[in-house]
Structures are given as structure tokens and as C-alpha cells.
Amino acid sequence: MFVQNLEQTSSKKSTCCGSWITHYKRNLKLPQETNFPCSRKDCPGLGISAIANVVGAHVKVTGSRKHWIVPLCSFCNNQRGKVLEIRDDTKLVWANVGECQATPEEKKATRRMLRQVRRRNAKK
Ligand SMILES: [Zn+2]
Ligand SMILES: [Zn+2]
Secondary structure, eight states: OEEEEOOOOGGGOOTTTSSHHHHHHHHTTOOTTOOOOOOBTTOTTTTHHHHHTEEEEEEEETTOOSEEEEEEEHHHHTSTTOEEEBOTTOOOEEOOGGGOOOOHHHHHHHHHHHHHHHHHHHHO
């Protein structure tokens, strides 16, 4: 499967879950402790260090207009605009805040967390 890594702009903030990797896990109903390796087929950094630095990357699947989240290591996520081949068993999660399947409790926890961040930034 081929995907294009998209630029991460502020308009694509995960306001439902705080971060896209959290959104990814919540929508797949996986515990937050879950670790993923990078989804890129020929990831040059694949290994323990790549697992530790995996983020929820915004991608477009070739031939589709929807935006999706896949786990990518920070190295591969920095290849902005590039077309990357990801492993065929990679699960895609829709990058749509309105369609987020997180539970109301989880979304409430996110709002609380975002409020705290705002308050902390205001104090600076
Ligand atoms: Zn979400
Ligand atoms: Zn990678």
C-alpha cells in the first residue's frame, strides 16, 4: 500500500484526542501503552529506537482523497510530501475529529488536558 505523507498544519490538530497517535489507539480500541513499529515497509530505522519514536502521521492513500493516520517513526514522518510504501497489514484510522470513536470519558480527559496546557502557556 502506498501513502503520501502530508504536511502537519495547525488546522489538522487532533482536538478530540490531543495527539494523533492517541486518536489512532483510541479508535482501534487499543490500550494507550500499546507500542507500534513504524508502518513503512523499508523503514531504515526499524528497531527498538523506531518503536519509541513512533507518531501518528497524517497520510493520504494513493487514489483516495481521505486523510488517514498511520504510525510512522519520526524519521519517516519527516519525509514530508514523499510517497512511502507501508506494510499491507497496517491498520488505517480516519483522521477525522468529527468521526472519532473515542469514548465520551476519553474526550473529556482530552479537553481537561488541553485546558491545562492552555493555562500553563498563559502563565508564561
Ligand atoms: Zn480522536
Ligand atoms: Zn520509519
